[in-house]
Amino acid sequence: MQIVWTRGRTTVRDVHEELLLVGYTPYTTVMAAMNNLAQKGVLKQDKKDRAYSYKPAVSSAQMANDIVDNVIDKILGGSASPIISHLLKLNGEDEVVEILELRKKLQS
Structure with missing residues (x-):
């Protein structure tokens, strides 16, 4: 792709x-x-x-979203916590701050 x-x-x-x-x-x-x-x-x-x-027919972002949604629904029983925890371990401090800022924007 x-x-x-x-x-x-x-x-x-x-x-x-x-x-x-x-x-x-x-x-x-x-x-x-x-x-x-x-x-x-x-x-x-x-x-x-x-x-x-x-x-x-789909963007790379849309495909990534669809794949993650499927993993959360079908493999993790609807809980995104394991994925979020894994991503936070993989990424550095700067990216963790960026993720938290994105979360704030989505909530407002």
């Missing part, structure tokens, strides 16, 4: 070529993954000539 978000509109071939720079991934695997993401509504698929082009 990072490649698609960066490019905006792309093809399976473009994504495959970029993935080859970091390691081998079969073309058919990339194609199947992108088709699955299009079926799930994460990518928009447009046919142009003989090839499909893809563009993001």
Whole structure:
């Protein structure tokens, strides 16, 4: 998804070529993954000539929110405390202050 978000509109071939720079991934695997993401509504698929082009249907922020919401609901039984605790341990003092300031803004 990072490649698609960066490019905006792309093809399976473009994504495959970029993935080859970091390691081998079969073309058919990339194609199947992108088709699955299009079926799930994460990518928009447009046919142009003989090839499909893809563009993001959701932003990276929206996808992150959806994933975190699913983890909280389905794995943590609705409690966000374990995730918040983990994030506070991972981040430095400055980010903890920033998180607390964001919380204040959301509450007002």
